[in-house]
Amino acid sequence: MGATKTEHFTDYQNQIAILAKALGHPARVAIIEYLMKVDTCICGDIVNELPLAQPTVSQHLKELKNAGLIKGSIEGNAICYCIDEKSLTKLQGYFANISDSLEKKKNNCC
Amino acid sequence: MGATKTEHFTDYQNQIAILAKALGHPARVAIIEYLMKVDTCICGDIVNELPLAQPTVSQHLKELKNAGLIKGSIEGNAICYCIDEKSLTKLQGYFANISDSLEKKKNNCC
């Protein structure tokens, strides 16, 4: 016990959960917001932007990358990270749908 | 060490992270989707809908409630859970903003 029972849920549910989980830490939210702020993706200074040690930031970047929220490409001896549009579009669509449905229902509830 | 360094991030970043984290498990995504599916919030059968034991479901419901994604009101000896619109609207707005910004930038990146 202790591990998530992934196999009992739909692919879609798991995908949303993976994306949401990746954003389930303020440091990772901050990373996404920083990547939004800087137009280009000439990065490398993400570590300086965050109040965390370099290995910790590296680990958070890895998690965002594994979830598909960002992508990184090698740029000399640095690495250039940027947002992966597809995943954020997916989340946007998911919550837009829910909001739409809630509005239609007029929240006839509680 | 081991605990999240919440205090180093903004309130908004923490709020988004808390909401996202709550959705960071497929069971909790499934619960939200079930609450969307059934119009009313006369619940009590959430446990039967999920492939998890009753205490586990109860725990997931508690986490969704703590994050502010659902609310529960006592209805006889059962408890009536339903979606808390405010939090989902917040998430919807957050991702809509990001998507808008990404589109404006035309993703000049990588």
Added chain:
DNA sequence: AATCTTTATCGTAATATTGCAATATAATTA
């Protein structure tokens, strides 16, 4: 080639999450 810069990985400690059996609580019904 030696050094610097940048990022990743390893190892490890602290803490959190997941899941469930057993049990408790509280309203309902018989």
Added chain:
DNA sequence: TAATTATATTGCAATATTACGATAAAGATT
């Protein structure tokens, strides 16, 4: 009021996450 029904809490084992120092890897600079 005793049994039933619905949900919560407790306690615990298994696993995952968070954070960071130390170190490795790999391209850039001198």
